[in-house]
Amino acid sequence: SAVISQKPSRDICQRGTSLTIQCQVDSQVTMMFWYRQQPGQSLTLIATANQGSEATYESGFVIDKFPISRPNLTFSTLTVSNMSPEDSSIYLCSVVPRGNTDTQYFGPGTRLTVL
Amino acid sequence: AQTVTQSQPEMSVQEAETVTLSCTYDTSENNYYLFWYKQPPSRQMILVIRQEAYKQQNATENRFSVNFQKAAKSFSLKISDSQLGDTAMYFCAFLLMNRDDKIIFGKGTRLHILP
Numbered sequence: 128s129a130v131i132s133q134k135p136s137r138d139i140c141q142r143g144t145s146l147t148i149q150c151q152v153d154s155q156v157t158m159m160f161w162y163r164q165q166p167g168q169s170l171t172l173i174a175t176a177n178q179g180s181e182a183t184y185e186s187g188f189v190i191d192k193f194p195i196s197r198p199n200l201t202f203s204t205l206t207v208s209n210m211s212p213e214d215s216s217i218y219l220c221s222v223v224p225r226g227n228t229d230t231q232y233f234g235p236g237t238r239l240t241v242l
Numbered sequence: 243a244q245t246v247t248q249s250q251p252e253m254s255v256q257e258a259e260t261v262t263l264s265c266t267y268d269t270s271e272n273n274y275y276l277f278w279y280k281q282p283p284s285r286q287m288i289l290v291i292r293q294e295a296y297k298q299q300n301a302t303e304n305r306f307s308v309n310f311q312k313a314a315k316s317f318s319l320k321i322s323d324s325q326l327g328d329t330a331m332y333f334c335a336f337l338l339m340n341r342d343d344k345i346i347f348g349k350g351t352r353l354h355i356l357p
Binding site: 128168169172230 | 275277279284285286287288289292333337339344345347348349350
């Protein structure tokens, strides 16, 4: 497996502002993903973070709202832009470690509350 | 398209009892992985167990075991000698093997272990 950290662990933000969430892994990984999980719900994939190129977004998610960077094999950021209360959620990154067979491991999550 | 169904939104059992969580899935593919993830109140998603579809033997990890019935497309999780720390949301998940596809999560089962 891999050790995955996320910063911040939680935040409370004002409507209209933006927040950048960081995901750091202790080893190189082949794939990195960003998910959203609303309270009591299952996970929804936002996008696949591609190293050195634009992320691949799922239906309903766009780059202007959720810009993603992945400058190397161990780090990615997700920005939640122009936030509204509907963006209040838990945001999780997950990774597929190098040498692993498709199994995803998850970070501890970032709990975002938008007022 | 693949789907994953968890028919039990919530369950409660007494400590030390055995509990089985149900999961069914639908696919026309033959090669895939199935997973059970655990998400305690701390929200960290933890991989509990993984099963490759080509393996007939049911996966086991300590007190956790699965009953994988490929023909019936069923993948239940059995927790033996349940402990208070097993209290969590449990998600069943499906992933096609060797394909550039996303993992599909069920809606989850909230499990309460009662003292």
